[in-house]
Amino acid sequence: MYFLIGMWGGPRREYAAIKFFLYTLLGSIFILIAIIGLYVSVIDPVETALSLGLAPSGKAVTPQLIGQVQQMLAEGQIASEKLVRTFSMVAMTDAGNFIPGTLLSLLSQATLLGMSVRLWAFLALLIGFAVKLPAVPLHTWLPDAHVEAPTPISVVLAGILLKIGAYGMLRTAYSIFPEGAVYYAWWIGLFGLIAIIYGGMNALAMKDLKKLIAYSSVSHMGFILLGLASLTVEGISGSIYQMFSHGLISSMLFLIAGVLYDRTHDRMIAHYGGLTTRMPYFTGLVVIAFFASLGLPGFSGFIAEVLVFLGAFNSATLNQLLPRWMPILATFGLILGAAYYLWTLQRMFFGTYYVRETSWTAKLKDLNVREYIMLVPLAIAVVAFGVFPQLLIDMMDATVSNFVYYVNTTGQENLQIMFK
Amino acid sequence: MQQTIDTEILKQKLSGITDSLGYLMPEAVLVAFLLLLLLVDLIAKRKGTFWLISLSLVGFIVHLLALYQQWEILSQNQEPLLLMDMLRLDGMGIFFKGIFSLAGIFTVLLNIHYRTGIEEGESETLRGVGEFYVILYGLLLGASLMVMSVNLLMLYLSIEMLSICSYILTNFNFDKKSAEAGIKYLLFGGLASGLMLYGISLIYGFSGTLLLESPELIPGLSQIPAIALIPALLLIAAGLFFKISAVPFHIWAPDVYEGAPTPVVALFSIVPKLAGIGVLLRFAGFFADLQIQMASLEWQWIASIIAIITIVVGNFAALSQPNAKRMMAYSSIAHSGFLLIGVIAYTEFGTYAVMFYAAIYLLMNFAAFLMIKMISRRTGYEYIKDYKGLGKEWPLLGVLMLIVMISLTGLPPTAGFTAKLFIFSALWQTYQSTDSTIMVSLLLIGLLNTVVSLFYYLKIPYYMFFKQKEKVVEKQSFGQKGEMNAYRTIKATEKVLSFVLVAPLLILFFKADWLMELIKLIHF
Numbered sequence: 001m002y003f004l005i006g007m008w009g010g011p012r013r014e015y016a017a018i019k020f021f022l023y024t025l026l027g028s029i030f031i032l033i034a035i036i037g038l039y040v041s042v043i044d045p046v047e048t049a050l051s052l053g054l055a056p057s058g059k060a061v062t063p064q065l066i067g068q069v070q071q072m073l074a075e076g077q078i079a080s081e082k083l084v085r086t087f088s089m090v091a092m093t094d095a096g097n098f099i100p101g102t103l104l105s106l107l108s109q110a111t112l113l114g115m116s117v118r119l120w121a122f123l124a125l126l127i128g129f130a131v132k133l134p135a136v137p138l139h140t141w142l143p144d145a146h147v148e149a150p151t152p153i154s155v156v157l158a159g160i161l162l163k164i165g166a167y168g169m170l171r172t173a174y175s176i177f178p179e180g181a182v183y184y185a186w187w188i189g190l191f192g193l194i195a196i197i198y199g200g201m202n203a204l205a206m207k208d209l210k211k212l213i214a215y216s217s218v219s220h221m222g223f224i225l226l227g228l229a230s231l232t233v234e235g236i237s238g239s240i241y242q243m244f245s246h247g248l249i250s251s252m253l254f255l256i257a258g259v260l261y262d263r264t265h266d267r268m269i270a271h272y273g274g275l276t277t278r279m280p281y282f283t284g285l286v287v288i289a290f291f292a293s294l295g296l297p298g299f300s301g302f303i304a305e306v307l308v309f310l311g312a313f314n315s316a317t318l319n320q321l322l323p324r325w326m327p328i329l330a331t332f333g334l335i336l337g338a339a340y341y342l343w344t345l346q347r348m349f350f351g352t353y354y355v356r357e358t359s360w361t362a363k364l365k366d367l368n369v370r371e372y373i374m375l376v377p378l379a380i381a382v383v384a385f386g387v388f389p390q391l392l393i394d395m396m397d398a399t400v401s402n403f404v405y406y407v408n409t410t411g412q413e414n415l416q417i418m419f420k
Numbered sequence: 421m422q423q424t425i426d427t428e429i430l431k432q433k434l435s436g437i438t439d440s441l442g443y444l445m446p447e448a449v450l451v452a453f454l455l456l457l458l459l460v461d462l463i464a465k466r467k468g469t470f471w472l473i474s475l476s477l478v479g480f481i482v483h484l485l486a487l488y489q490q491w492e493i494l495s496q497n498q499e500p501l502l503l504m505d506m507l508r509l510d511g512m513g514i515f516f517k518g519i520f521s522l523a524g525i526f527t528v529l530l531n532i533h534y535r536t537g538i539e540e541g542e543s544e545t546l547r548g549v550g551e552f553y554v555i556l557y558g559l560l561l562g563a564s565l566m567v568m569s570v571n572l573l574m575l576y577l578s579i580e581m582l583s584i585c586s587y588i589l590t591n592f593n594f595d596k597k598s599a600e601a602g603i604k605y606l607l608f609g610g611l612a613s614g615l616m617l618y619g620i621s622l623i624y625g626f627s628g629t630l631l632l633e634s635p636e637l638i639p640g641l642s643q644i645p646a647i648a649l650i651p652a653l654l655l656i657a658a659g660l661f662f663k664i665s666a667v668p669f670h671i672w673a674p675d676v677y678e679g680a681p682t683p684v685v686a687l688f689s690i691v692p693k694l695a696g697i698g699v700l701l702r703f704a705g706f707f708a709d710l711q712i713q714m715a716s717l718e719w720q721w722i723a724s725i726i727a728i729i730t731i732v733v734g735n736f737a738a739l740s741q742p743n744a745k746r747m748m749a750y751s752s753i754a755h756s757g758f759l760l761i762g763v764i765a766y767t768e769f770g771t772y773a774v775m776f777y778a779a780i781y782l783l784m785n786f787a788a789f790l791m792i793k794m795i796s797r798r799t800g801y802e803y804i805k806d807y808k809g810l811g812k813e814w815p816l817l818g819v820l821m822l823i824v825m826i827s828l829t830g831l832p833p834t835a836g837f838t839a840k841l842f843i844f845s846a847l848w849q850t851y852q853s854t855d856s857t858i859m860v861s862l863l864l865i866g867l868l869n870t871v872v873s874l875f876y877y878l879k880i881p882y883y884m885f886f887k888q889k890e891k892v893v894e895k896q897s898f899g900q901k902g903e904m905n906a907y908r909t910i911k912a913t914e915k916v917l918s919f920v921l922v923a924p925l926l927i928l929f930f931k932a933d934w935l936m937e938l939i940k941l942i943h944f
Contacts (some may be wrong), residue, residue: 002878006886014886018878025831025874029867036841040848103852112860 001153001161009148016141016148023141027131031168034124035087037117038176041102044086045069045094051082070096092176095414106417116418122180125173126188133165133221136195146214151258154210158217158250163243166224170236174228174407179418181231182411185321189229189312193326195222200336204343209260209267212340213253216293219333220246220301226330227308231411232318233404235311238304240396245292245300245385252289252378256282259371263363266356269347273354279366283349285375290345292382294337300385305334319408433504440502443493443509445486446517447564453479454557461550469549473532476553480525487518491942505631507568511943515775516567516698518942519782520560523690526786527556529917530683530793552592556687559585563691567698572620572630572656575699579616579659582692583609589687590680601679608672609662616659622652632706642713650717653707660703663696664756667730674741677749682796685745686789689752693759694778700763701771708766720850723764724858728865731757735872742803744792747876748785751828754873755781758843761866764859765846773842775939780827780839780928787824787921791817794914804879809889811881814910818884820922825877827925830870835928840870 006017045066046058054069055061072078074096083099091097098105103117110117131138142162146154174181181188199219206212220242227239259282261267276283292299312327355361367375385391441448453476460471491514499510531552562581569575587609591602624630626649627640641649662669677685707719734754741747759781762774794817795810796802811818827836844863851859928935 003885006882014882017886018875018882021878022871022875026868026871029870032841033863033867036844036848040845040852101852103848110855 001157004153004156005145005149008150008153010150011148012144013148016144020141020145023131023134023138027128027138029128030124030131031128031172034121034128034172037104037121038092039085039087041098041104042086042088042092043073043083043097043099044088044091045073045097047084047086048073048078048082051084052078067096070094073097074100076100089172089175095410106414109418118177118414118418119180119183122173122177122184125177126169126180126184129165129168129173130191131165132168133162133224134218135165135191135221135225136198136218137191139195139199139218139221142218143211143214146217146254147208147210151254151261154254154258155251158254159247162217162221163247165221166228166239166243169228170240170403175403178407178411179414180411181228181407182319182321182415185229185231185315186323189226189322189326192222192225192227192229193330195219195225196330196333197222197336200333200340204336204340206340207268207270209269209344209348210254210257212269212344213250213257216253216337216340217246217250219337220250220293222333223305223308223330226312226322226326230308230311230315230322231404231408232311232314233401234307234314236400236404237393237396238307238309238311240400241300241307241389241392242304244392245304245382248378248382248385249289249293249299249301252285252375252382253293255371255374255378256286256289259367263365264355264357264360266360268356269344271356272348274351275349275353275364277353278361278364282367285367285379286349287345288379288382290341292386294341295334298383298386300382300389302386303389436504440500440507443490443500443502444507446483446490447561449479449483449486450557450561450564453482454554454561457550457554457557461554464550472550472553473528476528476556477525479557480521480528483521483524484518487514487521490514501570501633502568505633506571506574507565508570508633509568512698512701512771512775513564513568515939515942516694516778517564519694519778520563520691523687523782523786524556524560526782526921527683527687528553530686530786530790532913552589555585555588559589559687559691563695566695567702569699570632570702572623572632576613576617576620576659579663580613582663582695583613586688586692589684590676592681592684593679597679598681599679601676605672605676612659612662612669615655619652619655619657619659622648623656626652632702638706638709638713641710646714646716649714653717653719654722657700657703660696660700661726664693664700664759665753666726666756666760667733667753670730670733670753670756673753674746674749677745677752678743682745682789682793685748686786689748689785689789690782693752693756694781697756697759697763697774697778700760701774704763704766720764720766720854721856721858723760724862727757727760727764728862729757730754730760731866731869735869735876738876739872741876742805744796744802744804744807744880745789747804747879748788748792751873751877752785754869755828758840758866761847761862762843764862765843765850767846767850769842769849770846772936772939772943773839773846775943776842776932776935777839779935779939780835780925783921783924784824784827784836787820787918787925788828790914790918790921791821791824794910794918804883807880807883808887809884811884813889816915817910817918818881820918821884822881823922823925825880829874829877831874833926833929835925835932838929838932 002017002021005020006013009016046061049055049061049065049069050058052069054065069078073083095106101108103110104121106118112120127138134142145157149157196219199215199217199222203212203215203219206215224239224242227235227242229235257267260272288299292301295301295305309327309331312322312330313324315322316324355364457472457475457479460475464471490509491511494509494511494514499508501508559582562578562583562585565578566575566582569578587602587606590605591598620630623641626644627637629636629640631637658669662672665673676688680688704719707717711717711719731754734750734752734757738747738750738754741750759774759777762770762777764770765773792802795807799806799810801807811821823834827834830836830840844867847859847863847866851863
């Protein structure tokens, strides 16, 4: 990514590329700290059973045998050189696989500066992935990277890379340290809320179309955080749905910015006006993308945001993690979204035709075949997933229910063990 | 009567020495080839360069074979004490000696292309080509003895042997900068040796013995009040910290790295540093034993502070270095801090981690210096900002440089990452058992400094790939241009050498257990 931005990017590409790399590396370091700690603390029960000679091969290891190994581990019967440490996330989710006495073991009660080491590890993973998400105080690399990156790289960045953040949180931080998810839910929700409002406000003030889209991404990532924090089935489903739908919508938005940039090499909102008259089909697709992004019913963004709000509101009654005022304030984010998108639409596409330089008029032709091939499938997908949400929900429903149940119950249990 | 006892003792001592010699084949090989090289240089005079190079390469290969034989003897014996309890033969020593031997081979190979002391176009009859190899052997002999010493006086002598050879090698560019660096190195080094010798004499005064493993040493020292003992130990440590260029004993490093010939710099960044680390690993055991007797001696605390300062100063000072070799000097200071972490961890796994790091560091640093030299040889530039557009001119060189820099930073998928992971895992384990705040600060500061180091390591590929080459007005006349172009292509031997150095960095990331198993096999 560093090289993609740095070699083919815009005028300030070098600054953006190194900033992007330094930020994400800083996040990775936090993740690495947690990984080192986990590697030192966790055994692989299957491999350990093999090294103890309890089973002839990996296939012969039964759940009973794993239980036996964990029992022996808890009683300290296994010699330290027989322990097989592992990076396996599956092994890490089971508290029985932590070596007793290690810092990250649930029972060790180890603290650092007055806070449990397990909670520190959760925070390290959370902050690490929050950089990649990006969540608000750590987001400043995103507008730079997006503005300087060429169109295809922006699409990859928004469509794939940003999703690693939320995926990593769900897979590592939430699964391995569920008590952290419960303990910090209020703060995660708060930062989600800040991201929604702050991103929206910034987008409203941007003069550059691509920067506007970048800040709208920040705002949308806030919804993901809010949904995760709620720890309800609706909220988590909404977050995952938002990840998917944001991938479609923001790819479309960046392609739209790319279409304009290809023609005139200028992305300033104020330099255009009334583009409908010149590019009617393009405007049609822009309207779909903008409306989908601001969360109009019938588009995938709506489903995602509705689910997030349902989860966040329910959280107050289901698990008392988020207070009601958080989702209430977050709804202002929707209004901001509507404001900046509609205002941009009005300024750039409606009204009397105007471009800053007259020579651009000849260049501003409507979409060509290549651009249709890129934009139309995305538009269809955005509408399809907005009308038939069960396409995705059915697939993830069982997993999410189990996950939410696991995180809530295990998290509460672990917290009780840790603070008893 | 008295006389017969004396002769008895003398006989015992003599037979002890002759018995020990059987265990010291690798060192004997080094001495033999040192003398042989001296002879060849004398006889062959100025035309013997080819013979000198091949002879020194053969010497290192024989040395490696002798090391293997030494390891086989060792695996049948209980780590013997040699030469009247001067030296201890153990797996760690053999591993480090193997690393030194490889470093020697790479130094000679680097030196084939860029013959030290001879500038392009200068006649070869000018300077002491032969002496270079002789002194190289002397330096490696000193380092070999250093990692085996268990007697403080023997340690001092071997450090001096290594140091004096280093001072001479620094001067081998025979220009003003090189001479200045040599004098600086000599003055600082002399001071550090003096301090160390003073510390040794204090220890001898306190305990009446110089043997690190003597049963009298620790009881003797534990009688001494901490306020007198700790300065004495610090003085000894200062000498070793000087060798590994840990802060605040690092000031010589940037000047020496800038002034000395590149093959020599690559050698300096490996051999004296790792020899110092090997001795420190031995001292860690001694300090830990002493701490049982004297709780106030918190050696891990002091060493952690040194390691933190070393990592921070090394990385931050490297940020603003315009010269590639100076930047590598500060980078090597930072790496000393990382190696120290493994010493501080003081577990078996910590020792393995240090050895792993040492082997990877050997590859990374030689590769980096090889490429810096390849560039400066062709363009005459050592400044990073002059690397503009070189990545496009020589894509292969650029990509290899990128891999090395990524590995030095410690990012996957390179072995540099694995090495750092092992070191920090070892530290985490020790933190787990001691629960001291300083260790967790060391862990955090060490890891966060990786971000800082990324900035300056990436500067090199950044200039090579992102910046456009400026149109240089070539000053050569038209006739010479053809020669100039032929000169700018990369030789096949250079390609092979850089592949040999860089490929393991990638392979060992995926197959880290190969090297780890080897280390465990040697160290058992």
